[in-house]
Amino acid sequence: MRASRGSNGMRPLRYSINVTLDGCCHHEAGLAPDDESMSYWTAEIERADALLYGRVTYEMMESAWRRPATGAWPDWMGERDVPFAEAIDRAKKYVVSSTLGGVDWNAELVRGDLGQAVQRLKQEPGAGLSVGGVTLPLALADLGLIDEYLFLVQPVLAGHGPTLLAGLRERVQLELVDRHEFRSGVVALRFRPTQVTA
Numbered sequence: 001m002r003a004s005r006g007s008n009g010m011r012p013l014r015y016s017i018n019v020t021l022d023g024c025c026h027h028e029a030g031l032a033p034d035d036e037s038m039s040y041w042t043a044e045i046e047r048a049d050a051l052l053y054g055r056v057t058y059e060m061m062e063s064a065w066r067r068p069a070t071g072a073w074p075d076w077m078g079e080r081d082v083p084f085a086e087a088i089d090r091a092k093k094y095v096v097s098s099t100l101g102g103v104d105w106n107a108e109l110v111r112g113d114l115g116q117a118v119q120r121l122k123q124e125p126g127a128g129l130s131v132g133g134v135t136l137p138l139a140l141a142d143l144g145l146i147d148e149y150l151f152l153v154q155p156v157l158a159g160h161g162p163t164l165l166a167g168l169r170e171r172v173q174l175e176l177v178d179r180h181e182f183r184s185g186v187v188a189l190r191f192r193p194t195q196v197t198a
Helices: 035-047 055-065 081-090 114-123 135-142
Strands: 013-020 050-054 092-096 107-110 129-131 148-154 174-181 187-193
Touching: 013 035, 013 135, 035 081, 035 129, 035 148, 050 055, 050 114, 050 135, 055 081, 055 092, 092 114, 107 114, 114 135, 129 135
Parallel strands: 013 129, 013 148, 050 092, 050 129, 092 107
Antiparallel strands: 148 187, 174 187
């Protein structure tokens, strides 16, 4: 099932994240990645024209997945990690930060009013934008800018936070548009907000 462009003709903004059954979205709280999940995440990155990150997520992703200056991927990367690393390394990135002086890694800074800046990015032609992390997606959800939510629900109870979209100002009603079960017990659930007409 392919996600289509937003009903208003704009490219959709998709938020995707791993989350435990009790709502923890710390990046190490779920199961260790396996071949199936890495290949799924690689396809998700490749579906997007660009990635949207806050400073913390950008710096974390860059330290893990930026191709070293030598051109060779580090020894810790297995065969399943390389396609993901290559997809994220070459992707266009937008970084929302008021504290970073500059970014490289095929990235540009997003400054000023968040809602207006993201609205502009959504108006550009393309297949979609992907946002990750914890803090930035909360702000975007509050602004009603997220068109699709993808949760990889981990068969784990973490017992601690941070929890998914904690502090959301208003309830967001979602409809399930796709589900995929992994052999590991992880279930990928894809939702769209139901259109609320004022």
